[in-house]
Amino acid sequence: MLTVEKPEDISKVRLRVREAAKELGLGLVDLTKYVTAVSELARNMLVHAGGGTVSWSVVTNGRRRGLETVFTDEGPGLADLELALQDGYTTGDGMGLGLGGAKRLVNEFHIETAPGKGTTICITRWARS
Amino acid sequence: MTYIAKIGKFLLATVEEDLDDQQALDLQDKLSQRLESAEVRCVVLDISSLVIVDSFVGRVLSDISRTLALMGGETIVVGMQPPVAMTLVELGLKLPGIRTALTLEHAMEYLEFHADSRET
């Protein structure tokens, strides 16, 4: 588990999750896509919520093993979820991309958010056996 | 971490495995400075070791290209890894203003041809 408070932390999260992904045996393409999504979401968290925490773990769905990463922040939350998931949508200074992009890079994408209630995003990539 | 070396008429900047935000911005500064001091006109950015290119790094690469272009220089990004290309395409991340080449050799060929035609 890591805390993201400043820009340098994003790189740290990338490296740690990358290690975990390699250990799990994710293929190069899958790994690259997943870690990039992690980077984008960590950045989003920093930009929109001022920071938050990232934790990751190996999970299983009975048939396959995967890497799950959870992003939790106590930021303002998203008022319009659908809008945020649209392609190319960004608020503010154009840093980071809409959530839609990150969603396409992973196998599972879950988000819980509400105005004033913070946001939790959970993404998973399954390893091909 | 990035290593910058002068090779003939151009700068070769080799980017290592991961580039955090500050390192990316520093790179942009360093390159613009060296171009300003009129040492060289061309920059080759070798990203073959760079495993992850997220939207920030992508933006900085674009910015470097466009900044140097405004200063009369030329930038070529070489060695992009296939997984990175696939991810960028999936993200829909456009990298405006960036010229790419497969290898250093390809980049040098282009620069020689281009530099010659620019001088006339």
Next chain:
Amino acid sequence: MSKKDAKHLGDVVSQILEESKDELLATWFQELKTGEANAEGNLRQRELKNESERFMKLLDTTLNRTDLSTLDDNDPTWDEVREYLARLAVNEAGRGASLTETVAFVHGLKVPLLEALEEKASSVSELSRLFIEISRFFDRLELHVTRNFQIGLDEIIRRQQEELMEVSIPVIKLWGDILVLPLVGVLDSERAEAVMEKLLFQIVETQSRTAIMDITGIPVVDTQVAQYLVKTVTAVRLLGSDIIISGIRPRIAQAMVHLGLDLSHIKTEASLVDAFRAALNWSGQKIVESET
């Protein structure tokens, strides 16, 4: 059934398995030979004999430690039996046996066992209880076999699909640094991804400046396929190479225009030959007729 009764039944079955082992095996084997287990050929028959002995021994040892009713409770004492059957099922699936044959193997023991039990029962009510329990027991065993057989099949199919995917994406180095990728068949999302991956890696490995993707062999080009093509073109260009799409037949061209797709920024040619010529042109070469 009470715990006590269950234990008693387990003991009775265990006793039969030990006392009448040879008769049971013989009758079971007879069932297998004449029934659905497909016991043709000496090799197969020897295999079946061996397996039936092993299975019976496993049943016996397990029943010495627990009783029939605990099979469904995920009782670890039954693990050996479960694993044995799982492995058997997966192997049978692997060698192309049918589900019927595989289940018939286990099923073949049911009747011989029931017949042996008939003699041991002390009353009609005890006999009917025995029959019910044994039936239930075998039902669970057969279900377990079926489930694992399916798992075995799924694994085989998955592996075959992977191999097919690998073989069906031929990237050919044509001339100089020109790569050709003739695509044939349906392009679904998984295949499109695999194609892009293979093409990009090949381009980097061969340092090819130009790639030609020929889609003559793709029967349907809908919006989805067009999107894959656009994605692949973008990715190739990102690497620093260029790409031509060839094999766009009149029908396909019309369909694309009709769909409102703007592919004006993508280089295309009608035929592979034209694409080749164009690629050579870029590298400052051309095809010339020889003097002789």
